[in-house]
Amino acid sequence: MNFSISITYWSHFVVISMFALGLLGFLLRKNAIVVLMSIELMLNAVNLLLIETSMRTNTPEGIILVVFVITVAAAEVAVGLGIVLNLYRLKGTVKLDHFRNLQG
Amino acid sequence: MGETLHNVMLLAPEVCITLFLCLLFIVDGLFPSLRSNRFPMILTVVACIASMILTAKVGKTPAAFFGGIVVNDGFTTFFRYLFFFTAAVSSYVAFGSTEVEAKSRIEFSLLLLCVTVGMSLMASASNLLVLYMGIEMVSIISFVMAGFRRDNLRSNEASFKYLVFGGVASALMIYGFSLIYGLTGSLNYSQIGASLIAAQGNVGLITWLALVLIYSGLAYKISAFPMHFWAPDVYEGAPTPITAFFSVGPKAAGFAALLRILLTVFAVKTGDGNWKAVEGLSFTAIIAVISAATMIVGNLSALGQTNVKRILAYSSIAHVGYMLMGLVTLDRSGITAIIFYLIAYCAMNIGAFWVVGVVSNIRGREDLEAFRGIGWSMPVLGTCMAIFIFSLTGIPMFSGFIGKFLIFGSVIKSGGFLWLALLGVLNSVVSLYYYVKILKSMWLDKPATEESLRLPFYHAVGLVGLAIPTIVLGLYFTPILEFAEKTLATLL
Numbered sequence: 001m002n003f004s005i006s007i008t009y010w011s012h013f014v015v016i017s018m019f020a021l022g023l024l025g026f027l028l029r030k031n032a033i034v035v036l037m038s039i040e041l042m043l044n045a046v047n048l049l050l051i052e053t054s055m056r057t058n059t060p061e062g063i064i065l066v067v068f069v070i071t072v073a074a075a076e077v078a079v080g081l082g083i084v085l086n087l088y089r090l091k092g093t094v095k096l097d098h099f100r101n102l103q104g
Numbered sequence: 105m106g107e108t109l110h111n112v113m114l115l116a117p118e119v120c121i122t123l124f125l126c127l128l129f130i131v132d133g134l135f136p137s138l139r140s141n142r143f144p145m146i147l148t149v150v151a152c153i154a155s156m157i158l159t160a161k162v163g164k165t166p167a168a169f170f171g172g173i174v175v176n177d178g179f180t181t182f183f184r185y186l187f188f189f190t191a192a193v194s195s196y197v198a199f200g201s202t203e204v205e206a207k208s209r210i211e212f213s214l215l216l217l218c219v220t221v222g223m224s225l226m227a228s229a230s231n232l233l234v235l236y237m238g239i240e241m242v243s244i245i246s247f248v249m250a251g252f253r254r255d256n257l258r259s260n261e262a263s264f265k266y267l268v269f270g271g272v273a274s275a276l277m278i279y280g281f282s283l284i285y286g287l288t289g290s291l292n293y294s295q296i297g298a299s300l301i302a303a304q305g306n307v308g309l310i311t312w313l314a315l316v317l318i319y320s321g322l323a324y325k326i327s328a329f330p331m332h333f334w335a336p337d338v339y340e341g342a343p344t345p346i347t348a349f350f351s352v353g354p355k356a357a358g359f360a361a362l363l364r365i366l367l368t369v370f371a372v373k374t375g376d377g378n379w380k381a382v383e384g385l386s387f388t389a390i391i392a393v394i395s396a397a398t399m400i401v402g403n404l405s406a407l408g409q410t411n412v413k414r415i416l417a418y419s420s421i422a423h424v425g426y427m428l429m430g431l432v433t434l435d436r437s438g439i440t441a442i443i444f445y446l447i448a449y450c451a452m453n454i455g456a457f458w459v460v461g462v463v464s465n466i467r468g469r470e471d472l473e474a475f476r477g478i479g480w481s482m483p484v485l486g487t488c489m490a491i492f493i494f495s496l497t498g499i500p501m502f503s504g505f506i507g508k509f510l511i512f513g514s515v516i517k518s519g520g521f522l523w524l525a526l527l528g529v530l531n532s533v534v535s536l537y538y539y540v541k542i543l544k545s546m547w548l549d550k551p552a553t554e555e556s557l558r559l560p561f562y563h564a565v566g567l568v569g570l571a572i573p574t575i576v577l578g579l580y581f582t583p584i585l586e587f588a589e590k591t592l593a594t595l596l
Contacts (some may be wrong), residue, residue: 019279026272035268042275046282053286061291062282065233069278072240076271079247083264088259099261102337 011052018045032084032094036077043073111169114164114176117155117184118221124151125217130295132210139208144213145199151217152192153223166594172292173231178594182443182587183227183360187353190450191220193570197458200562202465203253203343209267212252216349216478219245223353226359230368232281232291235361239277239325242354243270250342250350262341263378269334270322277321297369297382305384315370316595324363325358328424329398336405344461344470347413348454351420356446359427363439367595371434377593378435380570392432399425399531406538411458413470415538416453419496422535423449429528433518436592441510443588448495448503448577455492455570459485461565477551482559486546488567495574497539498532503577508532510585536591 018041025038047066054062088094112119128147132139163181168174195216198204204212222241223546229235247270251263256520285291287310288299300307324331339347370387381387409415412449456486460470460487467474479486495502498509508528515525577584 003501019275022275023272026268032264036271039268039271039275042272043278046275046278049279049282050285053282057286057289059289061233062285065236065278065281065285065291068233068237072237072244072274075244076240076247076267076274077371080264080267080271081253083247083260083267086251086254086260087257090255090260099257099264100259101258102341103264 008034011048015045015049015052018042018048028094032087032096035096036080036084040073040077043069106465114162114167115174116158117188119226120155120158121151121217121221121224124148124154125214128210128214128217130498139210142199144210145195148195148213149192149218152188152220156185156188159188161434168230171328172294173234174225174228175230176228178591179360180228182223182591183356184224186356186446186450187220187223187227190353190454191216193454194345194353196456196566197348197461198343198345200560200566201343201461202344203461204345205253207246208252212249215245215249219249219349219353223357223360226357227364229361230293230364232284232296233292235365236274236278236281237356239321239361240274241359242325243274246270246350246354249346250338252343252346255542258341259343260341262338264303265334265341266338269331272430273321273324273331276317277533279325280314280317280319280321283310283317283463287311287314293365293368297372298586300369300385301372301380303384307382307384311385315385318365319362322358322362323394326355326362326424327421328428329394329401329421332398332401332421332424335421336414336417339420340411340413343506344413344457344464348457348461351417351453351457352450355420355424356450359446361441363442364433366431366596367434367439381434388434388520391428392521395425395428395432396524396527397425398422398428399528403531403534403538405533409538410471410473412456412472412542413464413477415542416456416460419535419539420453422531423453423496425531426508426511426528429515432521432524434512435514435518437517438511439592440585440588441507441514443591444510444581444585445507447584447588448507450569451573451577452495452502452504455488455567456496457566458563458570459489459492462559466557471542472545475545476549477546478557479543479546481511481551481557483569484564485559488571489546491571491574492542493539495534495578501575501578503574503581506578506581532587 017053022038026035029035047069050066052064084094091098124147159181161174166177198212216353222238225238229238237314247263248266251260252430253259284296288296290296320331327335352367367379371381371386374380399422402418402425405419406415427445430438463474463478464470495504499502512528514527515521
């Protein structure tokens with residue numbers, strides 16, 4: 001019992017660190033690809049939490065949700081990379097500082 | 105087997121749209137010559153009408169099905185009607201615009217139908233997993249639609265911004281889902297709600313965190329404070345017909361999901377048909393602050409803009425603020441007012457963006473300068489725009505006024521949030537300034553050059569078709585109000 005509590009504690013620590021790292025990466029990094037990677041990191045942190053919870057509460061829903069999250073994240077990255085590729089084709093760079101056309 | 109078939113039958117409108125989607129694919133493969141004329145639009149409109157008929161058929165008896173993960177109640181039915189109508193109108197708008205190129209029209213129709221299925225899934229979801237799938241189905245396809253003009257840098261930039269903020273918002277939301285799942289051990293709304301009630305106020309900080317995270321994911325969809333900042337950029341960069349769709353369809357879907365999750369999970373129905381926040385989670389004060397912030401940010405940012413698309417984008421943020429106001433009282437009249445406002449907003453906002461699209465097709469840009477004297481050269485367009493703008497401002501005799509009147513009225517009647525109603529009225533006054541700027545440019549400024557412009561009949565029919573409900577709902581609104589009340593009565 002003690003063991004499972006300590007696992008919960010540590011997994012939460014890992015989850016929050018990963019999520020915060022992803023959020024920081026999203027806020028601070030200027031490379032489009034790295035921003036997409038940061039979003040992936042956030043989603044994977046959540047996946048970890050879902051798996052942990054699913055094991056702890058002994059219910060299958062969490063693991064099912066993880067499968068869907070992974071699939072959706074893959075679709076999102078596919079679209080994202082497509083857009084980044086198109087941006088590169090049009091502008092010759094993926095540095096976000098160079099995309100400042102939409103400002104009021 | 106029999107039960108599964110019965111459940112699929114209850115999902116008939118979505119299935120119908122999906123079948124039409126497949127049909128479009130097949131027809132496009134067999135007859136490539138059809139893709140550049142109006143055939144995809146006709147098929148889209150037919151699909152939407154067929155789904156509306158099916159919605160009316162399956163919506164008669166409220167039911168939860170597929171083990172309670174999807175519900176089919178009056179609320180779902182109402183939003184299905186709204187989404188199918190929006191999709192049909194949007195495809196009509198897009199096929200008259202040069203921004204959606206003839207060679208890629210079929211892709212537009214396919215994406216639009218996909219988003220429509222996602223939206224109606226969002227409205228009927230009664231399980232966090234289904235809600236997540238619905239939201240992502242809408243989001244990911246919206247990213248593609250925002251970047252529809254592949255050779256246009258602005259369109260692509262809008263698409264990328266939409267994608268990045270969407271990704272973060274959905275990550276925050278799914279974090280909230282996983283916290284809720286950890287606390288209650290279930291993803292079903294009814295079970296989560298039961299667990300929260302059973303906690304009897306002893307909910308703790310984590311539940312609040314989960315609520316805030318889930319809200320932030322949905323706030324991104326409805327572009328409410330503090331997740332609103334993507335909206336002006338995306339609305340400006342995306343092709344105008346698609347902007348018109350974004351400002352109504354996914355936003356209404358976000359409202360559907362937000363209302364359902366707040367009313368069935370985080371609130372309980374009281375005996376008199378109103379709601380009460382779950383003990384220990386009284387979120388109404390927070391919603392009030394968010395609503396105030398959304399209105400103020402939207403209206404004040406719009407004041408200094410010169411691009412009409414951007415002005416309307418900020419105005420659509422402000423309208424979300426007004427609509428959220430109906431949620432703070434958690435009573436039937438407030439929610440009914442939100443539903444009525446969504447109907448009014450749908451017609452007037454698509455109309456306003458449509459006019460911008462027509463003007464930008466003629467002049468090649470969409471700032472205030474492009475609108476100079478356009479009311480005199482195209483009177484029908486100018487009059488319709490005046491109707492939409494007056495309605496958006498909330499001037500009596502137009503549907504927007506009735507919507508605002510009902511919302512402010514419900515807030516004042518409840519007595520608790522008088523400052524919010526006052527702020528709403530003040531904001532409406534402020535919004536008059538930037539709305540009138542557009543009208544002044546259209547009607548009072550003389551055109552720079554003498555030119556004879558003619559509004560194509562295609563656009564005139566559609567614009568008048570949207571202007572009529574905007575006026576009629578401002579004068580004769582009782583049936584719609586009764587319909588909205590009936591919608592809420594069966595909320596499962």
